[in-house]
Amino acid sequence: MFEIRIICDPADADRVSHTLTTAFDTGSARQHPTRDGKRTRLYVTADHRPEPEVWPAPEEAYALAPSIISEIGWTADRARMHLHGRAVDRDYWLRKAALLDRMALDDETARVHTDAPEVAMNAALRLLEIDGEHSEAVTDPRGYVRQAYAHWINKQ
Known part of the structure; x- marks a missing residue:
């Protein structure tokens, strides 16, 4: 952890603070006027951002997955029960998110423009919510689904 001090024009303070948050994991900027009162001093406690998580490739994550048709049937049965x-349970949301991710990947590979990537992202965010993860802490929610699915299916 380290401290950053910046002296800037008061009109630039918000932009500078925002830019720092994109480069570092920061706390809130503390602002104080300079002695002459013409500029602003910003003090920010910062740390390096953690290295991004390496998610499994789709081929690896879904290597043992049942066919998409089979998963559609399983998911539809569970939805009817609901x-x-x-x-x-969580298995439903995990398998649904993985199914939608696989469908979105197929559409992306075929260069078909559908709402599948958006639907897959929404399902991934729902799984993150169920798992108690903070979506802003996970850089790739669909990657998280792949990781969770690979872990789950290898335990079956």
């Missing part, structure tokens, strides 16, 4: 008052 409609009849039975709660769905």
